[in-house]
Amino acid sequence: MEQTAEQARQLDHLACAPPAASPFAAFGMPGFGGSPAQAAPEPRPILELEGEAYEDELDALSDWVDDFLLPIYGAEVTTAAPWCLQWQEHSDVVAWLHALWLAYQQHKDPEAGLAGMFVWHRDFLTHAMAAIRAPGGPLSACMTSPDRPAHRLLPGPPPSVRAEKESAEAEASGPGKYGLTS
Numbered sequence: 174m175e176q177t178a179e180q181a182r183q184l185d186h187l188a189c190a191p192p193a194a195s196p197f198a199a200f201g202m203p204g205f206g207g208s209p210a211q212a213a214p215e216p217r218p219i220l221e222l223e224g225e226a227y228e229d230e231l232d233a234l235s236d237w238v239d240d241f242l243l244p245i246y247g248a249e250v251t252t253a254a255p256w257c258l259q260w261q262e263h264s265d266v267v268a269w270l271h272a273l274w275l276a277y278q279q280h281k282d283p284e285a286g287l288a289g290m291f292v293w294h295r296d297f298l299t300h301a302m303a304a305i306r307a308p309g310g311p312l313s314a315c316m317t318s319p320d321r322p323a324h325r326l327l328p329g330p331p332p333s334v335r336a337e338k339e340s341a342e343a344e345a346s347g348p349g350k351y352g353l354t355s
Contacts, residue, residue, distance in 0.1 A: 219271040220264060230271070231261060237274050246302060250319050254306040257315035259324045265311045273301040 219230050238260070250256045260266045279285060280293035304310060314325040332340075 216275050218268065220268050231267065234267070234271055234274055235261060237277075238270055242270075242273075246298065250316055252317040253308050255308070255310075255312040255315050255317045256306065257312045257324050258322055259315075260312070262324070262326065263311050266305055269301050269305050273297055 219227065219234065222230055247256070248254060257263060257266070260270070276297040277293055280289040280297075282289065285292070306312060311327065314323070314327050316323045
């Protein structure tokens with residue numbers, strides 16, 4: 174019994190102790206005591222990005238849309254499925270396509286398993302394309318025939334009454350929020 178208790182204490186000690194240096198550490202092999210692989214940065218929605226980060230992400234998204242998505246899934250442009258050659262100017266379309274692209278990257282990864290791409294088609298592609306290209310959707314005022322390219326941004330809803338009230342109160346109170354000067 175004493176021997177079993179001693180072995181249990183040794184195992185507990187080894188489990189809590191920092192790992193010893195491995196002869197494989199110099200080769201950066203994570204499973205052999207090397208430095209762990211760097212985690213990829215967390216993706217952010219494109220509309221939260223600004224400046225150069227936004228432009229870089231939009232360029233990469235445009236490449237994916239133009240080189241992959243449209244040639245394969247673009248289908249015919251009709252009144253029932255409009256498109257816009259200047260889709261990058263429609264912020265809601267940019268947001269939809271960016272989310273679709275992020276989901277594509279996740280589901281094509283081997284870790285997504287054999288059904289990863291099926292899940293992307295079923296849960297993401299079909300719904301996103303239907304919303305973007307709906308007859309009354311964000312591109313409805315744009316091209317409905319390849320022979321007549323068109324682009325028009327539809328006006329959005331006006332600000333809420335609450336937002337207008339806060340804006341009026343801020344103007345009435347003078348400089349700075351709550352009338353405080355810095």
